[in-house]
Amino acid sequence: MNQTPMLEVRGLYKYFPVHQALADSLMRRPHSNVKAVDDVSFSLARGEVLAVVGESGCGKTTIARTLIGLEALTKGEIVFDGKLVNAHSQQPHIGLKQLRKRAQMIFQDPYESLNPRATIFEIVAEPLVVHGMIKDRKERVAAVKSALDDAGLRPAEDYFMRYPHELSGGQRQRVVIASAMVLQPELLIADEPVSMLDVSIRAEILNLLRDLRQKRGISIVFITHDLSTVAYFADRIAVMYLGRMVEIGPAREVLQNPQHPYTKALISVAPVPNPRLRRERVILQGETPNPINLPSGCRFHPRCPVAVDMCKENDPQLIELKQGHQAACLLVTKS
Amino acid sequence: MNNGKPLLSVRGLTTEFTTPEGKIARALEDVSFDVMPGQTIGLVGESGSGKTTTLMSLMRLLPAGGRITAGKVMFNDTNLLALSEREMRDYRWKSMAIVFQGAMNALNPVMKVGDQIHEAIMLHNLMDEDAAEKRVKDLLEMVGIARTRRDQYPHQYSGGMRQRAMIAMALACAPDLLFADEPTTALDVMIQAQVLQLLREIQKSLGLAIVLVTHDLGVVAEVCDSVVVMYGGKVAEYGTADHIYNEAQHPYTQKLLEAFPDVSKPGDTLASIPGTPPRLTNLPPGCRFEPRCHLKIEKCSQVNPPLLEVSPKHYVSCILREGAEADL
Numbered sequence: 001m002n003q004t005p006m007l008e009v010r011g012l013y014k015y016f017p018v019h020q021a022l023a024d025s026l027m028r029r030p031h032s033n034v035k036a037v038d039d040v041s042f043s044l045a046r047g048e049v050l051a052v053v054g055e056s057g058c059g060k061t062t063i064a065r066t067l068i069g070l071e072a073l074t075k076g077e078i079v080f081d082g083k084l085v086n087a088h089s090q091q092p093h094i095g096l097k098q099l100r101k102r103a104q105m106i107f108q109d110p111y112e113s114l115n116p117r118a119t120i121f122e123i124v125a126e127p128l129v130v131h132g133m134i135k136d137r138k139e140r141v142a143a144v145k146s147a148l149d150d151a152g153l154r155p156a157e158d159y160f161m162r163y164p165h166e167l168s169g170g171q172r173q174r175v176v177i178a179s180a181m182v183l184q185p186e187l188l189i190a191d192e193p194v195s196m197l198d199v200s201i202r203a204e205i206l207n208l209l210r211d212l213r214q215k216r217g218i219s220i221v222f223i224t225h226d227l228s229t230v231a232y233f234a235d236r237i238a239v240m241y242l243g244r245m246v247e248i249g250p251a252r253e254v255l256q257n258p259q260h261p262y263t264k265a266l267i268s269v270a271p272v273p274n275p276r277l278r279r280e281r282v283i284l285q286g287e288t289p290n291p292i293n294l295p296s297g298c299r300f301h302p303r304c305p306v307a308v309d310m311c312k313e314n315d316p317q318l319i320e321l322k323q324g325h326q327a328a329c330l331l332v333t334k335s
Numbered sequence: 336m337n338n339g340k341p342l343l344s345v346r347g348l349t350t351e352f353t354t355p356e357g358k359i360a361r362a363l364e365d366v367s368f369d370v371m372p373g374q375t376i377g378l379v380g381e382s383g384s385g386k387t388t389t390l391m392s393l394m395r396l397l398p399a400g401g402r403i404t405a406g407k408v409m410f411n412d413t414n415l416l417a418l419s420e421r422e423m424r425d426y427r428w429k430s431m432a433i434v435f436q437g438a439m440n441a442l443n444p445v446m447k448v449g450d451q452i453h454e455a456i457m458l459h460n461l462m463d464e465d466a467a468e469k470r471v472k473d474l475l476e477m478v479g480i481a482r483t484r485r486d487q488y489p490h491q492y493s494g495g496m497r498q499r500a501m502i503a504m505a506l507a508c509a510p511d512l513l514f515a516d517e518p519t520t521a522l523d524v525m526i527q528a529q530v531l532q533l534l535r536e537i538q539k540s541l542g543l544a545i546v547l548v549t550h551d552l553g554v555v556a557e558v559c560d561s562v563v564v565m566y567g568g569k570v571a572e573y574g575t576a577d578h579i580y581n582e583a584q585h586p587y588t589q590k591l592l593e594a595f596p597d598v599s600k601p602g603d604t605l606a607s608i609p610g611t612p613p614r615l616t617n618l619p620p621g622c623r624f625e626p627r628c629h630l631k632i633e634k635c636s637q638v639n640p641p642l643l644e645v646s647p648k649h650y651v652s653c654i655l656r657e658g659a660e661a662d663l
Contacts, residue, residue: 055523168611169382198381199550200608203594207607225523228553228596232605255598269528270598271553275576277599278557283528287493 004082006187006219007044007067012037012076014062018292034291036062038243039076046186047217051234051251053227053266057288058240060223064191067221068105069096081186101131103187104180109196110172114164121160124148124179131183143182151178152208170201177208184216191223206232227270231255236324239263242291242299245318249325259327261304298330306331341369341409342544343393343431343512348406350385350392352615355400360615362388362401363568367642368561370512375538375545377555377576379591380565383612386548387436389565390514393546394433395423410512428459431512432505434498436548437521441501442489448500449475449485455507474503478533495526499533506537516548531558552595556580561648564588567613567623570642574649584651586630622653630655 015033037059044050052060065071067078069086078085080103083094104127107113114123124144134140148156151174164172173193180188190209194202210233212218224230230237231251238248239262247260258264265282272279284303289295295302301311311330318326350363363385370376378386391397393408395415408415410430415423435441443451449471456467472482478499480492489497498518505513515534519527535558538545549555555562555576562579564572564587572578572585583589593606610627619625621636628635634654642652651657 055525170611199552199591200381200594201611203596203605203607204609206596206605226596227524228598231598231600232596266524267598269524271551271557272599273552273556273592273595273597274580275556275559276581281528281532283532284525285529287495287526 004046005043005079006046006048006081007221008077008079009043009063009067010041010077010079012040012063012066012078013074014059014066014071015074032292035243035294036291037066038294040240040243040245042238042245042248044187044219044221046219047213048236049213049220049222049234051222051224051230051237052240053224053230053237054240055225055288057242057291059243059291060225060240061191063240064105064189064221064223067189068103069099070105097131101133101183102185103189104183104185106173106176106180106188106190106193108192110169110176111196113176114172116164118163119160120148120153120162120164120167120175123164123175124182127179127183133183144178147178147182148175150181150212151175152204153178168201169197170204173197173201173205174208177205177212181212185218187219187221188212189221189223192225193222194229195224195226202229209233227255227266239266242288242294244299244328246300246329247325247327248318249322249327253322253325259321259325259332260300260329261306261331262300263327265305298328300329339371340411342372342411343370343546344407344409345369345389345393346407346409348389348392348408349404350388350397350401351404352401354616358616361568361618362615363392365642366406366565366568366570368563368570368573370544370546371560372511372544373538373542374561375534375547375559377559377562378546378548378565379550379552379555379562381550381612383567383615384565385568386550386565387516388568390433390516390546390548394427394431394514395420396427396433428455428505428508428510429461430510431514432508432510433514434501434505434516434518436516442497444489447486447488448492452500452504452507455504459508461508470507474506475500477506477537478503479529494522495529498522498526498530502530502533502537506541509541510543512544512546514546514548517550518547519554520549520551527554534558552591564591567618568615569623570650570652571624572649572651572653573642578646578649582649584645584649584656585624585653586628586655587624590629624653 014037015035018032054060066073080094080099083092085094085099086096121144124147125140128134134143145156148159153159153174194205234251237251237254238245241262247263258267265284268282286303297312297314298316301307314330316328316330318328320326346367348363348366352360352362354360366389380386392403452471453467456470472485476482480496480499519530559576561575563570566587572588590606590608608627613619613623621638622640625631625635638654640652640654642650645651645657
């Protein structure tokens with residue numbers, strides 16, 4: 001099997017400049033930035049599912065958008081299948097169009113991500129048109145049919161001429177998945193693909209993604225705020241807080257033996273569907289601070305239930321605790 | 336505590352809508368449950384199962400085209416459905432209040448948050464201006480918002496704070512019963528935990544009964560004493576939280592629980608329920624769940640099963656329920 005990682009992210013930064021008032025710019029006050037992603041590195045093996053978890057504003061969606069080139073990165077390197085993305089260097093590189101042939105994104109809201117005036121056939125066939133693949137009409141129909149089939153919309157022909165408004169939320173999300181899968185990508189970036197769906201339908205979509213991954217060996221970056229969904233099918237979990245990765249490791253390890261206090265709190269508030277198992281929760285007070293003026297030291301210290309004085313001054317880096325399990329907390333030491 | 340008289344008793348509530356095409360949609364059919372004083376009851380179900388319609392029927396706030404065609408809603412000793420609109424107004428806010436779905440958009444964006452709460456108090460002639468002003472600030476403090484933020488506008492609040500402000504507003508006239516419609520749905524897990532904790536605290540300190548509407552079985556398991564599972568406008572199963580989560584008898588409840596991912600059991604496979612919920616304008620003749628049910632027998636497509644008690648305080652509407660062999 002190919003040993004080159006599917007994706008490698010090295011020192012990724014994404015800052016969004018804050019609009020400055022005229023007076024401030026006349027006074028030559030320094031520009032401030034929203035530090036959406038602030039030095040994040042990780043890699044993704046072929047066929048692996050990595051879940052990126054965190055609250056709103058932690059930078060998880062920005063990472064997804066940066067990976068697929070929807071946002072230009074501020075600093076850092078993204079390496080796809082051993083090739084630098086969009087580089088103008090001597091190194092082997094891959095352009096955005098090439099990248100998007102092989103890496104596809106699924107968005108959160110199936111009610112807004114489908115063109116309401118296009119038929120399902122047009123929607124699913126569009127990526128083939130954009131990338132100039134499969135020019136033959138018959139072959140194209142066959143490709144669309146098999147993508148819809150794989151996405152669980154059967155019989156596929158019945159959906160060809162229908163419009164998004166005729167479909168339920170679950171069916172729409174299947175169309176979104178079909179149009180991502182029609183190119184047979186190697187990497188799928190799914191941004192909260194089930195958070196808008198009902199419970200019974202949610203399970204179907206998660207099962208579908210799991211099947212696609214088993215059958216096709218596709219790699220998935222799965223972005224979500226819901227740890228319970230992640231528990232179900234991720235191989236590894238990365239927990240983010242305010243633009244930084246605070247913990248990363250094998251899914252079971254992170255869920256059953258969390259090290260970072262933020263991860264512990266997140267797990268403790270994930271509702272468990274059994275009233276006999278009501279537990280002690282660690283409910284963090286307040287809300288995520290503003291990513292323009294980050295707290296000093298460890299950025300989690302103002303809300304951390306176990307913070308000590310040194311947390312206000314020292315910014316912790318990820319340290320390896322066990323094989324593949326890393327956490328960024330001053331109070332966590334190697335076992 | 337459940338031996339006393341219910342605060343709210345709903346019996347056989349049936350609500351219908353006339354669609355713009357002139358069709359009749361039966362949104363609720365024969366819905367029955369009790370809310371005890373100080374109790375939290377969860378109304379769970381998927382979109383279109385009738386959760387919100389139940390709340391709107393109980394508050395008599397159905398939109399145009401909707402009407403209650405049968406049933407009784409007893410609040411203490413008064414049948415709310417027999418009251419005139421004028422009399423009903425005395426019950427809303429003062430006896431029963433509602434925290435609407437989508438707190439993000441339920442506040443008036445061009446009015447100070449404090450003024451909105453103030454207005455709710457003054458409309459009900461409960462106290463004079465000064466006392467009301469003090470009450471506004473007390474309410475904000477109770478839900479964890481600094482008194483100084485009284486004069487801010489909704490856009491200056493975060494999502495979690497807006498939800499808290501909505502709760503403060505619902506509590507303005509000291510109701511006995513609070514309806515909360517998906518109060519945590521749009522919120523992050525941590526903020527959700529904060530809001531649920533707040534609801535528990537105010538319930539304890541005010542002795543409030545809460546009807547919590549949600550599609551999230553995890554949230555219900557965390558906070559509810561009893562649970563009503565709704566499907567296609569009917570009550571599929573109704574019992575204590577323990578009945579529902581550990582002794583579920585309706586196939587829908589069982590499947591729903593299996594479909595819910597559990598953070599404490601990583602790697603577990605998830606069951607899914609094939610098919611989609613029924614259209615309310617075109618309901619199946621027998622059991623509402625029959626087309627999607629994995630246990631159905633022939634009779635299920637002919638008989639619309641009533642809600643029957645299978646053990647004390649545990650009700651199921653399924654012809655395959657325990658001890659039902661005799662009826663078959």
